[in-house]
Amino acid sequence: MSTYAKRERLLLADLLETEGPDATTLCEGWNTRDLAAHVVVRERRPDAAGGILLKQLASRLDRVMTEFAEKPYEELIQLIRTGPPRFSPFSLKQIDEASNTIEFYVHTEDVRRAQPDWTPRELDSVFQDALWTRLERTARLTGRTAPTGLVLRRPNGQTAVAHKGTPVVTVTGEPSELLLFAYGRQTVADVELDGDKDAIAKLHETKQLGL
Numbered sequence: 001m002s003t004y005a006k007r008e009r010l011l012l013a014d015l016l017e018t019e020g021p022d023a024t025t026l027c028e029g030w031n032t033r034d035l036a037a038h039v040v041v042r043e044r045r046p047d048a049a050g051g052i053l054l055k056q057l058a059s060r061l062d063r064v065m066t067e068f069a070e071k072p073y074e075e076l077i078q079l080i081r082t083g084p085p086r087f088s089p090f091s092l093k094q095i096d097e098a099s100n101t102i103e104f105y106v107h108t109e110d111v112r113r114a115q116p117d118w119t120p121r122e123l124d125s126v127f128q129d130a131l132w133t134r135l136e137r138t139a140r141l142t143g144r145t146a147p148t149g150l151v152l153r154r155p156n157g158q159t160a161v162a163h164k165g166t167p168v169v170t171v172t173g174e175p176s177e178l179l180l181f182a183y184g185r186q187t188v189a190d191v192e193l194d195g196d197k198d199a200i201a202k203l204h205e206t207k208q209l210g211l
Contacts, residue, residue: 003096004097004101004127004130005100008100008101009081012080012104012108013080015111015112016032019111021033023111023114026109026114027107032111033069034065036069036073036076039080039103040079043090098134109121109180120190128176129175131176135175135179136160138182142184144163145208146203146208147208148195148196148203149163149165149168149199150162150203152171152181152182153170153172154172154175155172167196171192173192177190183210184209
């Protein structure tokens with residue numbers, strides 16, 4: 001049975017191909033070519049991908065990213081579609097599903113919602129539940145440096161505390177939208193915020209959410 005990660009991978013590859021290499025994205029400073037290079041390097045160059053999280057490796061990551069971004073765009077798309085090589089941890093189904101479902105969903109929206117004519121994507125309830133499960137696991141990590149207390153709430157009342165503190169802002173929306181908010185895409189997430197007015201403004205403006 002196809003996993004969510006595989007489905008989102010193919011959707012992202014198709015979208016990148018359709019938009020072409022020079023389309024804008026929500027990732028600051030990146031066009032679609034840069035985003036495609038990021039996805040490929042993350043899966044295929046573990047010696048450099050550590051720079052995504054570790055500042056000490058950031059310069060190496062930048063060099064490798066530049067090398068891959070210079071490859072033919074069609075080659076990058078094909079590498080995304082075919083997935084990681086066998087030596088990559090991402091080739092294991094469990095790791096792929098755990099790590100890439102959110103990665104590919106968010107990056108697909110990074111491309112979709114950067115375009116002027118984007119429309120909301122309808123997601124089934126099973127996938128929304130799957131996204132919520134992953135959001136619960138990562139909420140404290142993505143919200144660790146939030147400037148206010150932060151609670152994420154589904155319309156059905158389920159909640160996840162992303163950051164303890166006061167004043168508290170409660171963000172309500174479908175898991176897919178909460179996920180985008182928690183990963184730093186506040187400006188495009190379809191959510192409602194409740195709490196202190198100044199705290200809400202700080203939360204909207206901060207660039208500290210996400211990994």
